[in-house]
Amino acid sequence: MMRYVLSLLLACFMWAVPVAAQDGPLRIEITEGVIEPMPFAAPDFVSDNAAGAELGRQIANVIAADLAGTGLFREIQPEAFISKITSFSSPVQFADWKAINAQALITGAVSVDDGGKVIVRFRLFDVFAGQELGDGLQLVGTQAGWRRIAHKVADQVYSRITGEAPYFDSRVVFVAETGPKDARQKRLAIMDYDGANVKYLTDSSSIVLAPRFSPNGDRVLYTSYESGFPRIYLLDVGSVQRRVLESQDGTMSFAPRFGPDGQTVVYSLTRGGNTDLYRMDLNTGANTRLTSAPSIETAPSFSPDGSQIVFESDRSGVPQIYVMPAGGGEARRISFGQGRYGTPVWSPRGDLIAFTKQSKGRFHIGVMRTDGSEERLLTASFLDEGPTWAPNGRVIMFTRETQGAQGRASLYTVDITGRNPRQVPTSTGASDPAWSPLQD
Amino acid sequence: MNTGQVISGAGHLGLIAFALFGGAFQSEPLPFEVTEVTAISAEEFAALTQGESIPEAVANVDTPEPPQEGEAPALTSEADTPPERSEPEVAETPPPDEVPEPVEPAPVPQADVSDEPPVMQPPQEDTALLVPEESPRPQQRPAPRVAPEPVAEPEPDVQVDDVERQEVSPSEEPAEVVEEESEATAPEEATTEIVTEAEENDVANAAPAQSIRPRTRPTRPEPTETAEPAAPETDNSAVNDALAEALGQSGTSSNEAPQGPPLTAGEKDALRVAVQNCWNVGSLSSEALRTTVVVAVEMAENGKPVTSSIKMLSSSGGNGAAAKQAFEAARRAIIRCGSGGFDLPVEKYDHWRDIEMTFNPERMRIK
Numbered sequence: 007m008m009r010y011v012l013s014l015l016l017a018c019f020m021w022a023v024p025v026a027a028q029d030g031p032l033r034i035e036i037t038e039g040v041i042e043p044m045p046f047a048a049p050d051f052v053s054d055n056a057a058g059a060e061l062g063r064q065i066a067n068v069i070a071a072d073l074a075g076t077g078l079f080r081e082i083q084p085e086a087f088i089s090k091i092t093s094f095s096s097p098v099q100f101a102d103w104k105a106i107n108a109q110a111l112i113t114g115a116v117s118v119d120d121g122g123k124v125i126v127r128f129r130l131f132d133v134f135a136g137q138e139l140g141d142g143l144q145l146v147g148t149q150a151g152w153r154r155i156a157h158k159v160a161d162q163v164y165s166r167i168t169g170e171a172p173y174f175d176s177r178v179v180f181v182a183e184t185g186p187k188d189a190r191q192k193r194l195a196i197m198d199y200d201g202a203n204v205k206y207l208t209d210s211s212s213i214v215l216a217p218r219f220s221p222n223g224d225r226v227l228y229t230s231y232e233s234g235f236p237r238i239y240l241l242d243v244g245s246v247q248r249r250v251l252e253s254q255d256g257t258m259s260f261a262p263r264f265g266p267d268g269q270t271v272v273y274s275l276t277r278g279g280n281t282d283l284y285r286m287d288l289n290t291g292a293n294t295r296l297t298s299a300p301s302i303e304t305a306p307s308f309s310p311d312g313s314q315i316v317f318e319s320d321r322s323g324v325p326q327i328y329v330m331p332a333g334g335g336e337a338r339r340i341s342f343g344q345g346r347y348g349t350p351v352w353s354p355r356g357d358l359i360a361f362t363k364q365s366k367g368r369f370h371i372g373v374m375r376t377d378g379s380e381e382r383l384l385t386a387s388f389l390d391e392g393p394t395w396a397p398n399g400r401v402i403m404f405t406r407e408t409q410g411a412q413g414r415a416s417l418y419t420v421d422i423t424g425r426n427p428r429q430v431p432t433s434t435g436a437s438d439p440a441w442s443p444l445q446d
Numbered sequence: 447m448n449t450g451q452v453i454s455g456a457g458h459l460g461l462i463a464f465a466l467f468g469g470a471f472q473s474e475p476l477p478f479e480v481t482e483v484t485a486i487s488a489e490e491f492a493a494l495t496q497g498e499s500i501p502e503a504v505a506n507v508d509t510p511e512p513p514q515e516g517e518a519p520a521l522t523s524e525a526d527t528p529p530e531r532s533e534p535e536v537a538e539t540p541p542p543d544e545v546p547e548p549v550e551p552a553p554v555p556q557a558d559v560s561d562e563p564p565v566m567q568p569p570q571e572d573t574a575l576l577v578p579e580e581s582p583r584p585q586q587r588p589a590p591r592v593a594p595e596p597v598a599e600p601e602p603d604v605q606v607d608d609v610e611r612q613e614v615s616p617s618e619e620p621a622e623v624v625e626e627e628s629e630a631t632a633p634e635e636a637t638t639e640i641v642t643e644a645e646e647n648d649v650a651n652a653a654p655a656q657s658i659r660p661r662t663r664p665t666r667p668e669p670t671e672t673a674e675p676a677a678p679e680t681d682n683s684a685v686n687d688a689l690a691e692a693l694g695q696s697g698t699s700s701n702e703a704p705q706g707p708p709l710t711a712g713e714k715d716a717l718r719v720a721v722q723n724c725w726n727v728g729s730l731s732s733e734a735l736r737t738t739v740v741v742a743v744e745m746a747e748n749g750k751p752v753t754s755s756i757k758m759l760s761s762s763g764g765n766g767a768a769a770k771q772a773f774e775a776a777r778r779a780i781i782r783c784g785s786g787g788f789d790l791p792v793e794k795y796d797h798w799r800d801i802e803m804t805f806n807p808e809r810m811r812i813k
Contacts (some may be wrong), residue, residue: 031742031800032709034718037809039725039779041592042634078729104785109778132774134781136753139774169731169771370644383644400732424642 043080044109044167046073049091050084051114051126061149062116065126065156069112071200072160072174075419076401077426079167082108094127103133110139112163124148126155130163140166153202154445161444171398174199177442178394178403179217179226179243182206183415183435190435194228196243199396199441201417201431207246216392216438220264223442227262227271236260238273240288252291259284261304265332266312272296274304283317285332296334307351308332309376316340316350316359316376327361329376340378349392352376355399358422362391362404371404373422384424388413392437397444403430405437586641593636594722600632706794717788721803724783727775727810734771737764738806741776747795749787751780759802776805 048070051062073079089102094115103111114128125146130139143162147155154175161172182195182204191210194217197203207226208214215236217228226241233250236258241248251271253259262273271286283296283303297303301321308315309332316329322339325346330337341347345365352359356376363370363383369390374381389407396403400422406429407415415437417430430436589599613630709717727735744755756777761769780803790798 031802032714032798033802033804034714034721035804035806036718036722036725036776036779037806038594038722039727039805039807039810040594040636040723041640041728041810042636042726043590044726044729109782132778134778134785135774167771167774168729169734169768372644382642384642386644386646420643423640424644425640427643 043074043078045080045082045107046070046110046112046163047082047087047103047106047108048073048112049087051116051128052091052094053116055118058116058118061118061124061152062114065114065116065152065159066112068153068156069160069163072157073163075200075428076164077421077428078164079110082106094129098131100131100133100136103131108133110163110167112159114159118149122149124152124155126159128159128162130166153198157198170400172444173396173398173401175445176397177223177445178417178430178439179207179219179442180417180432180439181214181217181437182432183437184210187411187413194226194241195436196226197432199430204433207241207243208248216261216440218263218440219442221266221268221443223445225264225268226440227264229260229262238262238271251286251288261306263307265308266310270308270312272306272308272315274306283315285334294334296330297337305349309352310354310356314352316352318348318350327359327378340374340376341381342378343381351393351395353395353399354397358399360393360395360402362393371402371420373402382424384420384422385418385427390418392439394439394441396441403439403441405439407437585646586637586639588641588646589635589637591634591636592638592640592728594638595636596638597633597636599635601630604630604632706791706797709791709794709797713791713794717790717798717801720783720788721779725775725779725805727807730771730775730807731768732811733764733768734775735807735811737768737772738762738804738808739769739772739776740802740804741773741780743780743801743803745784745788745790745795745799745801747792749784749790749792751784751788753781756780772805772807776803779805 048066050059050066053059053062070081074081086106087102088105089099091098091113094113098111098113109132111131111133112128113131114126117125119125123146125144127142127144129142131137132139140162143159145155145158157174160174164170164174165172176199177196178199179194179196182193183190185191192214193210194207194214196205196207208230212230212232214231215229217226219226224243226243228239228241229236230239231237232239237253238251238259239248240251251259251262253275254277256277258276260274260276262271264271269288271288273284273286274281275284280300281302281304282298283306285294285296286292296306296315297317297319299319299321301319302325303317303319303321306315306317313332314329315332316327317337318325319328319337320326321328325348326339327341327347327350328337328339340359341361343363343365345363347361347363349362350359351361353373358373359376360371360373363372368386369388370383371385371390371393372381372383384402385404385406387406388409389405391405391407393402393404395401396419401419402422403417403419405415406418407413415435417432417436417439418427419430420427430439589597591597739761740759742755742757742759744752746752758769758773758776761772764772
């Protein structure tokens with residue numbers, strides 16, 4: 007009897023389910039979308055005087071270039087605009103911007119006060135939602151620093167729409183190269199991430215290599231042949247004062263990189279024909295040997311939390327990538343693909359390691375997980391090498407050198423998806439880039 | 447010697463003699479032939495042998511008598527008459543053929559011949575190497591847009607738009623229907639996956655060593671849902687009002703909206719495809735691409751979403767900031783592609799008035 011009752015209840019339940027489903031809202035699941043640049047409009051920032059108007063035009067241009075340069079956004083040219091922004095506080099005619107398919111709209115105003123300070127205000131709108139994205143923001147700076155203000159506005163727009171951390175207001179230290187390949191002159195230089203505002207930090211009297219920023223961007227480590235042998239120098243970016251790090255005679259030290267605390271340096275030291283990794287405390291000058299192997303260990307890079315070091319070693323016969331504890335110890339090989347791996351750099355996010363790979367006569371910039379899995383090659387050319395991460399870990403800058411006696415080294419950027427490879431404009435040849443952290 | 451021994455000895459001798467001369471120890475049996483024999487009756491035998499009677503011998507044969515002497519015929523020596531010879535008719539001599547005029551041969555063009563042998567240019571490349579051993583697989587061409595359905599590159603003078611339409615231009619001949627002039631549009635070029643620079647020119651490794659065996663054709667799925675026949679249009683308003691009154695319900699807009707049968711799977715798919723064509727995840731962060739959001743939207747009867755009604759019901763997989771970015775991308779998709787109204791059957795409005803859309807970017811993450 008009990009069985010019949012249960013069967014009857016079950017039958018009633020089964021009958022009731024579709025009825026209940028019909029009463030609820032229609033449910034659909036979207037699992038596939040499109041990946042395309044988001045169209046945006048950045049009309050000139052308005053101003054109440056001529057000087058401010060010119061500045062407003064320049065700032066809007068830099069913002070548009072920053073966003074379009076990511077490959078994630080597409081600028082709608084001003085010729086297509088239907089509406090004109092004449093006042094910062096007047097309401098936006100969303101229909102006019104919808105008509106040209108502008109999904110994001112950036113409006114702003116520029117004013118210059120009596121003291122020469124530049125005041126920039128901006129707003130960001132989601133055109134199709136018809137509402138403002140985030141709150142309006144006001145930035146104050148000097149007239150000479152208007153580009154930084156523009157980069158900061160672009161950073162805000164980029165972060166509010168994508169959710170990624172910003173990176174436009176950052177700088178790059180690199181080696182500026184002039185002259186033919188067999189007599190090339192190299193100088194340390196620093197510039198904005200987009201190639202503007204280049205300043206030289208050293209002269210061309212000696213060869214310089216592999217500059218690296220400190221975690222807060224105030225100092226630079228680099229290798230110089232000034233003494234005839236490679237030595238590591240520490241340079242203060244603000245004062246351009248430098249000093250050589252202590253080293254013993256008969257040794258060569260190179261490939262330095264800061265630890266996350268800014269007081270620890272890890273580098274390669276060659277003594278008696280053998281190259282190993284060492285760690286130095288900048289405060290005390292104390293050195294600690296991290297590896298002890300007859301092979302060549304070089305190109306060390308700290309993980310963001312400072313607990314591990316990734317480096318390059320040929321202990322297996324060909325250069326491969328290894329990871330070991332920051333205090334030294336057993337190293338674990340993480341690269342197993344065909345070819346030679348080198349110059350590994352840990353991402354600021356901590357999730358990926360960028361590297362240079364040489365395979366079948368071509369050079370690649372690639373990324374892999376920190377355990378070596380999911381290796382992806384992003385670029386391919388005659389010579390690509392020396393990756394460095396943007397502060398947000400979304401973009402990689404590297405050196406690309408063209409073939410032949412007249413080959414020229416240039417800087418390129420690429421998104422970690424492998425899309426949007428772009429050359430960074432520089433007036434001279436450029437190599438060995440190192441991306442700074444985001445500026446304050 | 448007793449009798450028993452005599453009998454035994456004679457028996458053994460007989461046995462030995464049989465063994466020696468009787469062939470008992472011949473190892474191979476004698477060859478013999480086997481012939482099939484069929485027993486037939488006498489009538490059958492007579493029938494078989496009926497046509498085989500022996501012919502009778504001819505007893506009386508005329509023997510020619512030898513000629514007698516003197517009866518021999520006289521021999522004559524007349525010569526035989528020679529046969530008449532017919533004279534052949536004299537044929538007329540045909541006129542001689544006209545001698546054709548000699549035709550001067552066309553001058554043969556003189557080739558420029560020099561004594562010096564031509565200089566052979568060495569080949570620029572080993573042309574034999576240019577022929578691939580295996581035909582390369584067609585490479586995925588990089589495009590600025592990644593979409594579920596690949597789109598070919600539009601014509602250079604065609605405007606890129608979300609909706610594809612043919613060019614309409616005023617015709618020379620007057621027509622009854624005046625069509626508005628508009629430019630042709632086509633969707634932007636798209637591929638189905640991201641192609642990095644490293645993969646773009648990798649033609650050498652593109653050809654597979656072996657082709658994959660084609661899969662068997664999948665079985666055709668059974669139709670899961672079919673449109674129900676529309677109910678006959680009858681005026682049941684009085685009945686409905688009575689029922690509503692009996693159930694204690696007042697007349698609401700819900701009851702006034704057309705209900706109709708539930709949406710078919712095809713209609714749901716059409717809505718899903720329409721939304722996903724505007725769901726742009728290209729500008730989302732990695733964290734937002736790990737976030738699934740459920741968005742509720744109220745639809746107007748003309749198929750357009752009510753913008754103010756779009757809200758996020760829940761999110762999973764990411765933090766609050768990532769969920770916010772993911773929701774904003776979903777909201778843009780609904781508004782953009784719904785601005786012209788989704789293609790939904792108005793007779794079923796009650797079934798799609800409220801929609802919950804789950805935006806799951808799992809398949810769109812950076813691999």
